[in-house]
Amino acid sequence: MAPKEIYIGVIGAGGVGKCFLSQLESLSKRYATNASSPKLSLVLVSRSTKTLYSEKYTSLRFENLSTKLAESTQKTLSVTEAIEFLAATPAKAILVDNTSSQDVADQYPSALSKGISIVTPNKKAFSGSYKLWQDIFSAAASSGAKVYHESSCGAGLPILSTLKDLVDTGDEVTKIEGVFSGTMSFLFNSFAPLEGSGGKWSAEVTKAKELGYTEPDPRDDLNGLDVARKLTILARMSGLPIESPTAFPVHSLIPKELESVSSGDEFLQKLPQFDSQMEETKVAAEKEGKVVRFVGSIDVAKKEVKVGLEKFDRSHPIAALKGSDNIISFYTKRYGANPLIIQGAGAGGEVTAMGVTADLIKVIERLS
Amino acid sequence: MAPKEIYIGVIGAGGVGKCFLSQLESLSKRYATNASSPKLSLVLVSRSTKTLYSEKYTSLRFENLSTKLAESTQKTLSVTEAIEFLAATPAKAILVDNTSSQDVADQYPSALSKGISIVTPNKKAFSGSYKLWQDIFSAAASSGAKVYHESSCGAGLPILSTLKDLVDTGDEVTKIEGVFSGTMSFLFNSFAPLEGSGGKWSAEVTKAKELGYTEPDPRDDLNGLDVARKLTILARMSGLPIESPTAFPVHSLIPKELESVSSGDEFLQKLPQFDSQMEETKVAAEKEGKVVRFVGSIDVAKKEVKVGLEKFDRSHPIAALKGSDNIISFYTKRYGANPLIIQGAGAGGEVTAMGVTADLIKVIERLS
Numbered sequence: 122m123a124p125k126e127i128y129i130g131v132i133g134a135g136g137v138g139k140c141f142l143s144q145l146e147s148l149s150k151r152y153a154t155n156a157s158s159p160k161l162s163l164v165l166v167s168r169s170t171k172t173l174y175s176e177k178y179t180s181l182r183f184e185n186l187s188t189k190l191a192e193s194t195q196k197t198l199s200v201t202e203a204i205e206f207l208a209a210t211p212a213k214a215i216l217v218d219n220t221s222s223q224d225v226a227d228q229y230p231s232a233l234s235k236g237i238s239i240v241t242p243n244k245k246a247f248s249g250s251y252k253l254w255q256d257i258f259s260a261a262a263s264s265g266a267k268v269y270h271e272s273s274c275g276a277g278l279p280i281l282s283t284l285k286d287l288v289d290t291g292d293e294v295t296k297i298e299g300v301f302s303g304t305m306s307f308l309f310n311s312f313a314p315l316e317g318s319g320g321k322w323s324a325e326v327t328k329a330k331e332l333g334y335t336e337p338d339p340r341d342d343l344n345g346l347d348v349a350r351k352l353t354i355l356a357r358m359s360g361l362p363i364e365s366p367t368a369f370p371v372h373s374l375i376p377k378e379l380e381s382v383s384s385g386d387e388f389l390q391k392l393p394q395f396d397s398q399m400e401e402t403k404v405a406a407e408k409e410g411k412v413v414r415f416v417g418s419i420d421v422a423k424k425e426v427k428v429g430l431e432k433f434d435r436s437h438p439i440a441a442l443k444g445s446d447n448i449i450s451f452y453t454k455r456y457g458a459n460p461l462i463i464q465g466a467g468a469g470g471e472v473t474a475m476g477v478t479a480d481l482i483k484v485i486e487r488l489s
Numbered sequence: 490m491a492p493k494e495i496y497i498g499v500i501g502a503g504g505v506g507k508c509f510l511s512q513l514e515s516l517s518k519r520y521a522t523n524a525s526s527p528k529l530s531l532v533l534v535s536r537s538t539k540t541l542y543s544e545k546y547t548s549l550r551f552e553n554l555s556t557k558l559a560e561s562t563q564k565t566l567s568v569t570e571a572i573e574f575l576a577a578t579p580a581k582a583i584l585v586d587n588t589s590s591q592d593v594a595d596q597y598p599s600a601l602s603k604g605i606s607i608v609t610p611n612k613k614a615f616s617g618s619y620k621l622w623q624d625i626f627s628a629a630a631s632s633g634a635k636v637y638h639e640s641s642c643g644a645g646l647p648i649l650s651t652l653k654d655l656v657d658t659g660d661e662v663t664k665i666e667g668v669f670s671g672t673m674s675f676l677f678n679s680f681a682p683l684e685g686s687g688g689k690w691s692a693e694v695t696k697a698k699e700l701g702y703t704e705p706d707p708r709d710d711l712n713g714l715d716v717a718r719k720l721t722i723l724a725r726m727s728g729l730p731i732e733s734p735t736a737f738p739v740h741s742l743i744p745k746e747l748e749s750v751s752s753g754d755e756f757l758q759k760l761p762q763f764d765s766q767m768e769e770t771k772v773a774a775e776k777e778g779k780v781v782r783f784v785g786s787i788d789v790a791k792k793e794v795k796v797g798l799e800k801f802d803r804s805h806p807i808a809a810l811k812g813s814d815n816i817i818s819f820y821t822k823r824y825g826a827n828p829l830i831i832q833g834a835g836a837g838g839e840v841t842a843m844g845v846t847a848d849l850i851k852v853i854e855r856l857s
Contacts, residue, residue: 147659157630262525278829279647279654286647286847291515315804436683438832441809446827455839459814461646464806465829472823479654489857 124488128178128210129481130165130203133219134190137242137272140474141219142166146183148478159485164210165203166190172198178210200228208235213488217477218243227253233260233268238488240480242272242473247357248350251364254357267484272476274351275301275447275467283463284358284451292453294359298418298460299449300442301351303468304342305415307334307445313403313412315435322399323392330389334445338385343374345415345428352417356426359419363426372429374399374415406432412440438462495853496546496578498533498571501587502558505610505640508842509587510534514551516846527853532578533571534558540566546578568596576603581856585845586611595621601628601636606856608848610640610841615725616718619732622725635852640844642719643669643815643835651831652726652819660821662727666786666828667817668810669719671836672710673783675702675813681771681780683803690767691760698757702813706753711742713783713796720785724794727787731794740797742767742783774800780808806830 129145131138145163152158162180166173173193175181181189198206207214216232218225218241226246229239230253246257247270261268271281287294300306312325319325326343329335335342349366356363363369375388376395382388406413411432416439419426433440442448447467450460466472499510513531520526530548534541541561543549549557566574575582584600586593586609594614597607598621614625615638629636639649655662668674680693687693694711697703703710717734724731731737743756744763750756774781779800784807787794801808810816815835818828834840 144659148657157633265525277654277658277823279651279831282650283647286645286843286850289516289850290512290645290843290846292843436809438806438809441804441806444827455645455837455843456834459812459833461831461833463647463829463831465827466824469823475654475658475660475823478658482654482657487854 124159124213126160126162126212127485127488128207128212128214129161129163129217130167130174130207130214131163131217131219132167132200132203132225133222134166134168134187135219136470137473137477138168138219139187140470141217141477142183142186144474144478145481148482149180149183161485164214165198165206167198167203170197172196172203174198174206200225201231204228204232204235204237207232207237213238215240215481215484217241217481219474219477221245223249229253229268230256230260233257233266234264236264236266238267238269238484240269240477240484242270242276242477244273244347244350244354246270247273248353248366251357251362267487269480269484270354271480272473274354275449275463276469277472277474277476277479278447278449278463278465278467280449280463281354281358283461284355287451287453287461288358288360292455294421294451294453296418296420296452297355297359297449298416298439298452300414300439300447301348301417301449301467302342302415303445303447303466304329304334304336305348306442306447306467307332309412309414310442310444312399313406313414315412315440319403321393321396323389323396326392327389330385338388340375340379340385340388345371345373348415348417348428352419352426352428356419356421359421361419361421361424361426369426370429371427402430410435414439414442438464492527492581492856494528494530494580495856496575496580496582497529497531497585497849498535498542498575498582499531499585499587500535500568500571500593501590502534502536502555503587504838505841505845506536506587507555508838509585509845510551510554512842512846513849516850517548517551529853533566533574535566535571538565540564540571542566542574568593569599572596572600572603572605575600575605581606583608583849583852585609585849587842587845589613591617597621597636598624598628601625601634602632604632604634606635606637606852608637608845608852610638610644610845612641612715612718612722614638615641616721616734619725619730635855637848637852638722639848640841642722643817643831644837645840645842645844645847646815646817646831646833646835648817648831649722649726651829652723655819655821655823655829656726656728660823662789662819662821664786664788664820665723665727665817666784666807666820668782668807668815669716669785669817669835670710670783671813671815671834672697672702672704673716674810674815674835675700677780677782678810678812680767681774681782683780683808687771689761689764691757691764694760695757698753706756708743708747708753708756713739713741716783716785716796720787720794720796724787724789727789729787729789729792729794737794738797739795770798778803782807782810806832
């Protein structure tokens with residue numbers, strides 16, 4: 122049986138945070154009508170410079186929450202102070218970190234050791250130093266607090282939960298391979314499509330930026346670090362003690378000459394000068410009847426992790442991906458020649474928040 | 490925190506049951522080395538005419554368990570007696586039903602009301618009468634016992650857990666579509682392949698039987714009931730009160746004239762006389778540049794469930810399926826135009842047992 126009341130603090134009220142708060146409102150209402158569900162009390166919401174909290178631990182009301190947060194005149198709590206506030210709640214507390222902040226991530230071991238469970242889409246905690254990873258999970262094991270982070274890889278897609286089930290039930294994961302970035306998926310599905318010939322590389326990058334599929338500076342996607350972080354998480358969950366997301370080969374798609382130009386705009390202006398490199402790669406794949414894609418892979422037995430361009434047969438599920446979808450294939454001893462595949466949108470506020478809310482439910486069901 | 494000791498009874502020691510017992514042995518050993526995990530005590534194993542149980546509730550040993558069960562001279566317990574035995578354990582008990590028996594399924598409400606949690610791949614309980622479904626979940630809600638049945642649809646593939654997450658977090662599932670039968674997948678991937686022309690229908694059915702992909706009497710696959718049962722489960726989880734697996738259109742691939750022939754062998758002998766029907770369907774699809782597949786679908790808004798032949802574009806993920814894989818697409822409001830797709834082996838002892846073991850872990854983590 123879950124406890125009668127659970128206290129929730131939410132850090133981050135941006136894109137994912139707003140979607141999450143809306144899903145939390147619905148969940149709280151549903152739980153309130155079910156006698157066997159605990160009361161969910163939202164007692165803290167914060168964003169960079171503002172904090173709204175309930176000093177007597179009564180639940181904040183969801184109506185106009187973002188306005189109330191924006192207009193809050195309460196003392197702005199630091200992450201450390203927010204954790205202390207949650208540690209002092211009269212019953213179990215859960216911290217939902219909807220930021221992508223390293224500073225918040227660094228405080229997870231402290232929160233967990235105080236018995237505060239954590240639910241988050243923040244990749245930084247699980248893909249930073251291996252020491253932080255170890256500190257997080259040993260703090261959780263000692264205190265019994267839970268830490269769930271499904272949305273740190275593939276948003277709401279059931280990637281981490283599936284990998285956990287495979288590992289926990291004793292399957293032998295031999296290889297994980299996939300397209301882990303919505304931006305890279307969109308770029309390559311347009312640049313080297315199965316039907317038609319696609320545009321020039323620089324034109325596709327410019328188009329992706331205009332459509333909002335890239336970070337403000339597209340180099341933050343093209344450097345491959347986002348994919349490397351996700352691979353780091355999956356590799357560690359598979360038992361490989363990967364030191365950091367820069368501890369294995371990552372093929373950056375930023376031409377060396379453009380690494381240090383001052384802005385994303387200047388980068389896009391100069392990128393056409395380097396189109397021939399990507400064009401050659403595309404044509405080389407076509408000559409083999411294949412298409413080029415930007416993938417990450419983990420060979421568990423060989424302990425090899427890598428991120429970069431690979432060629433795929435046109436009938437391969439990775440080649441047939443659409444839009445900005447992610448696809449992840451788990452090759453395991455039990456599943457044999459054909460992998461277990463999960464595919465779908467791997468980014469976006471609502472689906473990322475969905476992974477967070479689903480994790481929140483799983484944590485609540487495990488607290489007692 | 491999970492309880493210190495959990496008692497487990499296992500009914501069914503055939504293909505899935507044997508794989509499960511092997512996975513349970515590994516899990517028990519792993520838990521024994523972890524101070525925060527409960528002790529798992531296997532106190533009962535039974536198959537049709539034999540029962541092995543520990544009268545003082547000490548754990549049975551895993552060594553030579555099937556031999557000991559086969560040679561057991563203990564009183565054979567009925568399902569009712571096995572439930573009473575588990576209800577009398579000194580702490581929480583879990584019944585693992587690895588049969589496909591309706592008789593065992595009918596006893597779930599009784600077991601749950603006695604506080605015994607249930608983990609099972611048995612479809613019968615969840616796809617039989619709607620009253621049984623309601624009785625099962627209301628008994629669980631009253632007693633706090635858990636009931637998990639991931640492997641009742643798609644074996645170890647994360648189908649039901651994903652649907653549950655979508656529904657629980659407030660997404661609107663609009664449509665579910667897929668290939669839910671390994672047998673049907675194999676038959677149609679061979680009969681109407683993307684490359685080449687495939688053999689005659691009756692020849693493919695005979696080949697599938699010889700390779701062990703069908704039931705002893707292939708009509709038990711071709712009637713579509715297995716797929717209809719899985720659709721019933723998914724539809725009910727999506728909120729549709731489907732009365733039974735025969736309450737919606739199911740296209741049987743058994744020619745009317747062969748429904749009542751006396752044996753599977755006679756059926757296979759006479760099937761070639763009806764090849765022209767399937768051939769016409771295949772050719773009609775080819776003329777549209779498509780391939781024919783045997784699929785199930787649920788239109789949640791229209792409350793329509795159906796099972797039968799459909800035509801798919803050659804680039805559709807359902808058309809590109811391989812071997813005997815299953816594929817399930819969830820179309821939802823949050824996921825938009827491109828569905829969330831899960832694909833892989835949906836049958837087989839090891840992967841079915843994996844779904845059972847993963848569920849067992851989830852139940853243990855939720856008991857207190």
